[in-house]
Amino acid sequence: MKRTMSYGKADVWVYRTYAKPLTGIRFIPESTFTGRRNILFGMNVKVAVEGDAFFSSFKEGDNTLVVATDSMKNFILKHAGDYQGATQEGFLEFVSHRLLETYSHMTTINISGEQIPFEELPVPTNGSFEPSPLVFRYSLNEQAGASIEVKREKDEIATTNHVSSLKGLKLIKVKGSSFFGYVKDEYTTLPESFDRPLFIFLNIDWRYNNLEDARGNTPDGYVAAEQVRDIACTVFHEQKSPSIQNLIYRIGTRILERFPQLLEVVFESNNRTWETILDEIPASQEGKVFTEPRPPYGFQCFSMTRDDLKSDGESNK
Numbered sequence: 001m002k003r004t005m006s007y008g009k010a011d012v013w014v015y016r017t018y019a020k021p022l023t024g025i026r027f028i029p030e031s032t033f034t035g036r037r038n039i040l041f042g043m044n045v046k047v048a049v050e051g052d053a054f055f056s057s058f059k060e061g062d063n064t065l066v067v068a069t070d071s072m073k074n075f076i077l078k079h080a081g082d083y084q085g086a087t088q089e090g091f092l093e094f095v096s097h098r099l100l101e102t103y104s105h106m107t108t109i110n111i112s113g114e115q116i117p118f119e120e121l122p123v124p125t126n127g128s129f130e131p132s133p134l135v136f137r138y139s140l141n142e143q144a145g146a147s148i149e150v151k152r153e154k155d156e157i158a159t160t161n162h163v164s165s166l167k168g169l170k171l172i173k174v175k176g177s178s179f180f181g182y183v184k185d186e187y188t189t190l191p192e193s194f195d196r197p198l199f200i201f202l203n204i205d206w207r208y209n210n211l212e213d214a215r216g217n218t219p220d221g222y223v224a225a226e227q228v229r230d231i232a233c234t235v236f237h238e239q240k241s242p243s244i245q246n247l248i249y250r251i252g253t254r255i256l257e258r259f260p261q262l263l264e265v266v267f268e269s270n271n272r273t274w275e276t277i278l279d280e281i282p283a284s285q286e287g288k289v290f291t292e293p294r295p296p297y298g299f300q301c302f303s304m305t306r307d308d309l310k311s312d313g314e315s316n317k
C-alpha cells in the first residue's frame, strides 16, 4: 500500500491588486455576470508537497532536503506578483509548476485556493452611481474555489487533476417547495410538507474537458463561480422542488446544458430548513414565523456527467 507522505502550508493569504481582468465570459440567460475587474484578487491558498526524498526527514530527522513551509509561503506570495493571468485556477497551476521546476526532489504538488470575495459598491459619480474602483467590501458570502494537482512525469511537469468549485452558497426559498411521499414506518415522525421554506447550503464542483478553459485563456471557455451561483438561484426560483435531491439534479442539468465545456458537476447539499413556529399570523395574508432548525441536518451528495443530459432511458444510473 502506498504510504501517505506530504507536507505544506495552509492559510496562505494572498492579496494581489490590479491582476488581469477576467473578460470574454460566455453569456448565459440566468446571469448578469460579465467578468471580474480583479482590481483586488484575494485567495486563501493551501499547498501540499510530495516526494520520496522527504522520507528521511520523517524517519531520520534529516532536514537537508526540507524546504521550510515558511519558504513555501514566501514562494506563493512572490509568484503572485509574477502571475500574468486572470483566474485562481491559472495562478495555482502556475505556482505549482514553478515549485516543481525549482525543487527537483518534489514530485507532486496538490494546491487549492478559496477566492476572497471583495464586492464592488456604487458611489456617486458624475450624477449617477458607479462601482468604486478604490473601495471594496469584504464579503462573507459564498466563495469560488479551485484545486490543482501537478506531477513530475519523466522529463515533464504535467497538470494531472483540476477541479473548480463554488463553496458555501446559502439559499433560502420562502415558499414553493414540498417534501412528501417518503417512506412511512414506525420511525417516521416528520410531517409531510406541501409548502416548506427551503433553506439549502450548497457546494458545487465542476471539471472541464480542456484545462485551457479552466485557466481562463480561451474566449467563452471559463465558467465563473458567479454564473454557477446564478444558475442555482434561477433554477431554485423558477421551479417547485419536491426534494433537495431533485432540485440539485435540475441545477446540475442546467449547468451542463449551459456549459458544454464541462465534463462533470458534483454537488454536496445540506438541508437547513427552518422550523415553523407560527403557521399563520393574524391580519397577515401569508406571513409565518420561523426559527433555526435543531441539529442534526440532512445532506445529499450527487455527481452528474454529460450522459445525464441524454434523453430518458439512455442513462439513469
Ligand SMILES: O=c1[nH]c(=O)c2[nH]c(=O)[nH]c2[nH]1
Binding pocket: 179, 190, 242, 243, 244, 245, 271, 298
Ligand atoms: O429534500 C429533502 N430530502 C430528504 O431526503 C429529506 N429528509 C428529510 O427529513 N427532509 C428531507 N428533505
